[in-house]
Amino acid sequence: MMERFANKVVLLTGAASGIGRATAERLALEGATLALVDINADGLDQTVQTCRDSGAEVLSLVGDISSESSVAEIIESTVNEFGRIDVLCNIAGILQFKDFRLTTLDDWNKIIGVNLTGTFLMCRDALPHLLESQGNIVNMSSTASLGGHPWTAPYSASKGGIQAMSLGIAVEFGKMGVRCNCVAPGSILTPIQDAFELPEGADPKLLHRIMPLDKMRGPEQIASAVAYLGSDDAAHVNGTVLKVDGGTLA
Numbered sequence: 001m002m003e004r005f006a007n008k009v010v011l012l013t014g015a016a017s018g019i020g021r022a023t024a025e026r027l028a029l030e031g032a033t034l035a036l037v038d039i040n041a042d043g044l045d046q047t048v049q050t051c052r053d054s055g056a057e058v059l060s061l062v063g064d065i066s067s068e069s070s071v072a073e074i075i076e077s078t079v080n081e082f083g084r085i086d087v088l089c090n091i092a093g094i095l096q097f098k099d100f101r102l103t104t105l106d107d108w109n110k111i112i113g114v115n116l117t118g119t120f121l122m123c124r125d126a127l128p129h130l131l132e133s134q135g136n137i138v139n140m141s142s143t144a145s146l147g148g149h150p151w152t153a154p155y156s157a158s159k160g161g162i163q164a165m166s167l168g169i170a171v172e173f174g175k176m177g178v179r180c181n182c183v184a185p186g187s188i189l190t191p192i193q194d195a196f197e198l199p200e201g202a203d204p205k206l207l208h209r210i211m212p213l214d215k216m217r218g219p220e221q222i223a224s225a226v227a228y229l230g231s232d233d234a235a236h237v238n239g240t241v242l243k244v245d246g247g248t249l250a
């Protein structure tokens with residue numbers, strides 16, 4: 001395995017499960033020092049253990065990215081422990097499948113609050129440290145914001161917001177040496193998919209908008225894309241959205 005992250009401190013959210021876990025494990029193998037964040041303490045413990053087993057130095061942080069004070073603590077603890085942040089990977093997110101007409105304001109606020117506001121808070125508070133380290137950000141978008149996914153309106157809106165915000169950060173800080181990119185996964189086999197249930201009366205033919213052309217794949221496909229964008233291999237890549245979706249028709 002390449003050592004692209006030797007001597008790099010990576011702060012990563014959503015580490016307890018799925019894509020966040022696979023990315024943490026990949027970066028540990030590539031030599032990263034890790035500050036791993038999740039709201040789920042048990043899942044986080046497991047990821048921390050695997051990463052330590054592959055030789056990484058790991059700080060475990062149970063926190064809620066939708067809370068301003070929790071994010072401030074996450075950043076402060078990381079900098080106190082490691083003295084710097086080189087790469088911020090915002091991977092935590094939540095998803096719900098529902099008929100648009102039944103979407104409540106509470107559903108909307110919850111999903112926007114975690115996915116979009118959480119990513120905003122993490123980016124804002126990490127930026128002074130990334131400017132110091134000349135580091136970069138990798139945010140998690142989705143093909144849901146690119147081509148129209150059914151039954152996920154607040155989620156799609158949150159991911160579109162993340163994408164627009166990321167391009168803004170890329171332009172605002174590119175000249176100062178900080179990059180910001182997004183990965184837009186299509187359907188990936190992780191526990192987030194457990195929430196899937198066809199809404200009552202929904203047209204199952206719309207599912208083809210979500211499915212890859214050949215077959216479903218796992219979170220390691222996204223981990224490798226995040227690792228690329230976060231590494232110096234992508235030094236000339238700023239403000240891009242990398243689709244990793246098995247050729248979804250969306």
Ligand SMILES: NC(=O)c1ccc[n+]([C@@H]2O[C@H](COP(=O)([O-])OP(=O)(O)OC[C@H]3O[C@@H](n4cnc5c(N)ncnc54)[C@H](O)[C@@H]3O)[C@@H](O)[C@H]2O)c1
Pocket residue numbers: 013014015016017018019020037038039040043063064065066091092093094095114118140141142143184185186187188189190191192193219
């Ligand atoms: N799996 C897919 O098909 C897919 C497709 C496109 C985008 N994504 C995105 O990839 C990211 C990871 O998804 P996944 O499939 O690994 O899902 P997952 O449910 O397996 O993992 C998400 C993680 O985020 C954590 N989390 C949720 N709310 C949080 C909060 N407020 N603070 C801190 N942590 C919180 C969860 O505890 C969980 O560990 C998400 O942003 C998701 O939207 C996933």
